[in-house]
Amino acid sequence: MKRFIDSCRIASIASRQRPQASMSWEGRSNEQVWGRREMRSSGRRLRHRWRDIRSRLKEAGRTSRGSREGEVQISRRNLVLSGAAATAGLAMPWVAARAAAPELKLGVVGVLSGPAAQWGLALRGAVEFVAAEATRDGLIKIGGEAAKVSVIAIDSKYTAEGAAAAANSLAGQGVKFIVGPIGSPELTGLKPIAVRNSMLVMGNGYAKDAIGKQWPLVFHQGPGPSGWADPIIKIAKDKFGMKSVVVVAPNDQGGTDIASVDAEAYRNNGITATEEYYQRGTTNFAPIITRIMNQKPDAVDLASSPPGDGGIIVKQLRQAGFTGPIGRLGGPGYSEISRVAGGDDVLKDFYWYEPVFIDDKVEKIAADYKTLMKADRPENNLFFQWVSATRMVTKAVAKAGTVTDTQKVAEALRSLPVEDPNMGAGHWIGQKFFGINQELSFPFGVGLVLGGKLQPVQRVEAARDA
Numbered sequence: 351m352k353r354f355i356d357s358c359r360i361a362s363i364a365s366r367q368r369p370q371a372s373m374s375w376e377g378r379s380n381e382q383v384w385g386r387r388e389m390r391s392s393g394r395r396l397r398h399r400w401r402d403i404r405s406r407l408k409e410a411g412r413t414s415r416g417s418r419e420g421e422v423q424i425s426r427r428n429l430v431l432s433g434a435a436a437t438a439g440l441a442m443p444w445v446a447a448r449a450a451a452p453e454l455k456l457g458v459v460g461v462l463s464g465p466a467a468q469w470g471l472a473l474r475g476a477v478e479f480v481a482a483e484a485t486r487d488g489l490i491k492i493g494g495e496a497a498k499v500s501v502i503a504i505d506s507k508y509t510a511e512g513a514a515a516a517a518n519s520l521a522g523q524g525v526k527f528i529v530g531p532i533g534s535p536e537l538t539g540l541k542p543i544a545v546r547n548s549m550l551v552m553g554n555g556y557a558k559d560a561i562g563k564q565w566p567l568v569f570h571q572g573p574g575p576s577g578w579a580d581p582i583i584k585i586a587k588d589k590f591g592m593k594s595v596v597v598v599a600p601n602d603q604g605g606t607d608i609a610s611v612d613a614e615a616y617r618n619n620g621i622t623a624t625e626e627y628y629q630r631g632t633t634n635f636a637p638i639i640t641r642i643m644n645q646k647p648d649a650v651d652l653a654s655s656p657p658g659d660g661g662i663i664v665k666q667l668r669q670a671g672f673t674g675p676i677g678r679l680g681g682p683g684y685s686e687i688s689r690v691a692g693g694d695d696v697l698k699d700f701y702w703y704e705p706v707f708i709d710d711k712v713e714k715i716a717a718d719y720k721t722l723m724k725a726d727r728p729e730n731n732l733f734f735q736w737v738s739a740t741r742m743v744t745k746a747v748a749k750a751g752t753v754t755d756t757q758k759v760a761e762a763l764r765s766l767p768v769e770d771p772n773m774g775a776g777h778w779i780g781q782k783f784f785g786i787n788q789e790l791s792f793p794f795g796v797g798l799v800l801g802g803k804l805q806p807v808q809r810v811e812a813a814r815d816a
Contacts (some may be wrong), residue, residue: 352479353385402525454753456481457520457549458503459513459530466508468730469532475728476502476736479719480744486722490748497753499744504529510539510716521731526756527747528549529571531739532732534604541565550763552739556654556680557607563785567760570780570789571739575608577779577789577813578703579679582796585808586620586701589641589798590675592648594622598663599653599680600636601627609653612679613695616651632659639666647674651688654680661690668696668712675699682731684797692742695720695802704795706734707809711772764788768812776812787815 361731399706456478460470481499488496502525504516513536520528521543527550531537536555544551550567553560557576586592597613599605609625616623624645626639642650650667652660655678664676676697678687684702688694706712714754719727727733746763747753764787768776773792780789791814795807 353476371721374721381475391482392567394556438739440581446662452480452490452495452497452753454484454490454497454499454527454744454747455502455523455525455742456499456529457517457525457530458501459506459516459520459528459536460503460532461505461508461536461622462505462592463507466532467506469732470505470530470727472728472730472733473499473532473736474731475719475723477501477740479715479723479727480737482722482738482768483741484744484748490753492753501536506536506540508533508536510535512536512539514539514543517547517549517657519546521549526754527743527759528552529736531555534607537568538603541568548756550743550760556611557603558610558611559784561786561788563786566786567756568788569760569763570784572705572735572794573779573789573791574783575611575615575679575703575807578794578810579612580618581623581810582677582679582701582703583615583619585796585810586649586675586677587621589701589800590649590699592621592675593676594645594647595649595651596626596642596645597651597653598626598628598642599655600630600659602630605630605654608680609651612651612653615679619650635659635666636665639663640672641668642667643672649675649677651677651679653678657683657686658690660687664700665696668698673698675701678702679703682797684799688799689714692703692798694804697799698802700797700799702797704731704797704807706731706773707793707795707807708734709809711774715772716795734773735792738792741770742790767771768792774812777814779813779815782815 357746406645456477458474460473462465462470462474475760478501481501484499490497490499502520502523504519506513506516509687513531517540526548528540528544529552531540532554534555536553537560538557539552540553541660544567545565552569554571560574561568561570595616597609599609605627609627613623613625626638626641628635650672657803660678662681667775669675676699682702682704682705684700688697691697708731715734715737716727742763745766746759749766750762752758764778766792768778772790776790776792778787778789779791781787791812793812794810796810797807798805
C-alpha cells in the first residue's frame, strides 16, 4: 500500500512538471487531449491495483477489519480518495492551462434587427473581422502568450433601453470593452452602465454630448457634424454659391443635436441659416414644405432626417417649385433618398456626407475579409469605419498589455497615432467641441449630384480641431 500511495504522489508531481499547454488558433490544446487520456488510463490502473491488493489481502488471510499494531487499514474509500488525488494531480495542468490562457472579449452593442439592421450587421462584421485578424496574427500578448480575441454581440434594438440591457448583460459576462453602439439614443442608454462597470467604449452617435470629460472611457469612432460639416459646406458654397439655407430635421435629440450644429456651421461660413423641425413619423410634409417655400431659401439641408423622409421632402420641394441645391449633412443615405424622390433627375443638385472615401486600399479590406471570414463583407459602407475604429482598440490593448485594465488601455489608446493601413492617417479631435480629445478623424468623402448626374465622390482630408 505504501508503494501504491508513493506511486500516486510521483504521478502527481510528474504531472505538475509537465510543460504549459500551447493553445492553437481554434482554442484547443495538446494539454487538453493529454489530460483526458491520462485520466482514463489512471482510472484503469487504479481498478487493476485495487483487484491486486484485494487478492493479496485474501491470500494473507486478513478477513477481518481489525488490525494489529503496525498494520495499515485499507478500505475502498481510502483507495478511491488516493486515486482521486492522483487523478486531480494529472488533470491540474490542463485546468491551469485553460484558466491561464488570456482572452480579450469584445462586446458589440448595435441594432441587429428591424429596418436599421444593416448598420448593426456592418458593426458586428467589422468587429468579428478585426478579432479574427488579431487572433491570427498574435497581435495581443499577455505575459508573453498570445491572446485569443472573441466577440459577443447583442441586439440593442436601436433604443436606449436595449443598449442599457445589452451593456448589463456584457458586464455580467466579464466583458470590459464595447464597440458600438451606432445611434445617439443607444449611446445615451449605454454610458451609465459602462461607467458603473469601468467598461471602455468605442461608440458612435452625433449627439452634442456623445463624449465628454465626464466619460473618460468613452471614445468616438468617427467625427460628428462638428468635424465634417465645415469642409462640406465650403465645397457646397463653392459649387452652388448659396447665401441662405433652411435646415430640416425631426424634433428629437437625433434631429435637433445635428441640425443645430449644421446650422451653426453654415452661419460660420457666412450663410444665413434657419431651422425647421417635424414630428418623427410624420407622413404629411405639406405644412413644412409650405413654411420652407415661404422663406425663399437658396438651399435646403435635410440634416439627419431619415432617408425615407428625406426622399419625400425632396420630391415635394421639387413639386412645389424649389430649384436650389439640397444637402444632407447628417450621414449617408443618398441611394434611398434618390429612390424615394424619383431618381437623380429629381435630386438635380444634391450634396451629402460620406463617412468613408472608398479607394483601392479601402476595398482591400473587403478582399481580406472574404479570405479570412470565408464570406462577403457586410453591405453597408460603415463597415470600413468600424474596422479602423476596432483596430485602434486592439492596438491599444496590445500596447497596454492587459485585457482587464480599461484605464491602462484608455491611456494607451490616447497615446496612439490615428492611422490605419487601409484608411490612411488621421487625427484625434473633439477637444474644441466636446472638451475631450477622444474622437477619431479619418479621411472622408463628399457626394455630389450635379444637374441630375451623379459625380465621383470627392475625397476630403481628415478633419482637425480648428
